Amino acid sequence: MFRLRSPIKKPITTATAVSTFPLTGTAVAGYMDPVIWAGLPDYLLDHILSFLPFHNLVALRSISRHLRSLLLCPTFLSDRSFSLPSFLLLSHPQSFRSFPLFDPSLHSWRTLPLPFSLPLTCASSLLSSSRGLLCFSLPSSSSSSLAVCNPLTNSSRLVKFPFYPFSFELLAIVASPDGHHFRIFTLCSSSSSSGVYSSVFVYDSRDRSWRKSDGFDQVLPRGFHQDGVFYKGSLYFAGIEPFTLVSVDLDGGKWTSVAGIGEFLAGDELTFVRLVSDTEGKKLYMVGGIGSNGISRSIKIWEKREEMDEWVELETLPEMICRKFTSVCYHNYEHVYCLWHKGTICICCYSWPEILFFHVGKRTWHWVPKCPSLPEKWSCGFRWFSFVPTLSASV
Secondary structure (H helix, E strand, C coil): CCEEECCCCCCEECCCCCCCCCCCCCCCCCCCCHHHHHHCCHHHHHHHHCCCCHHHHHHHCCCCHHHHHHHCCHHHHHCCCCCCCCEEEEEECCECCEEEEEECCCCEEEEEECCCCCCCCCCCEEEEEECCEEEEECCCCCCCEEEEEECCCCEEEEEECCCCCCCEEEEEEEECCCCCCEEEEEEEECCCCCCCEEEEEEEECCCCEEEEEECCCCCCCCCCCCCCEEECCEEEEECCCCCCEEEEECCCCCEEEECCCCHHHCCCEEEEEEEEECCCCCCEEEEEEEEECCEEEEEEEEEEECCCCEEEEEEECCHHHHHHHHHHHCCCHHHEEEEEECCEEEEEECCCCCEEEEECCCCEEEEECCCCCCCCCCCCCCEEEEECCCCCCCC
């Protein structure tokens, strides 16, 4: 059961229990004989189900395999628009069984408990999210694998590493638009003294296998820790000084170096660069600090315009908000990361529990307040994710 608990209010349940059908063939007021249900053609059953609210549809998944397959049918899902809330999920090393969720539309907090079937411990950590799927690392002492789960459908899968020990970096999960499959991208570091990466590994849930690609040594610098973003079928990374873009094709594993991104600034100095892409992977944005001597005096957002093959300035962070954010990260820009969530660009810091987000359509800036249930002793290791509950996301 997928439950969202408020730290103060009564628990809110999106998968409420529904009464079971009678076990006998006698009719009871308010129920339909299960023999009649079983004999209904799919098109008629589909029409009946279309009148039910979303939380009842979620609960009906456990009634029978036939109902589950019908509810998860792409045709059934595509014909209906479910008004599910979306959340910003806050992860921290000291919390591995439940996560605070912030609903930007209601400006309120909830809690997401995870299924106890997941073999998570205090050594586990949330690595990536995509279209309602969450990907966790599992402690190497108990299992050489990852765990992928959909909390809404209470389903999960263990993904075994191609070999063990498997030293991975920059892991990202990318779910397909229809939610029927996903891929996991990661880099595996070599054992050479140079410490550069030597192999790309991509896991495909359709055939449940890993694919290895080589030949990209020296593309990313040693110690690079910024996640890639999905854009037009590839993962894009922004390298540190000199600031360049590189991409890797998820299908072929081929690396491509993109033209530099600093020449359009007309003499201004970039202090840091982060990439963000929208949910569909059709738009690419860049968040960068502008300043001198490695200190940001302003923060700007650019959008990649493919038709002009250039970056166009979209927004500048207001001065007072910029001062607060730079004081939060203490000019340690390695702690800064960005993500996309429902039309907003979120700018975060590992050492700060608040989040700054820019609404692209409205051109407005807001702070997400600190979670009221967050313990004071949590001072570092904050990691935000976009979590959009999706019924069709399959593991």
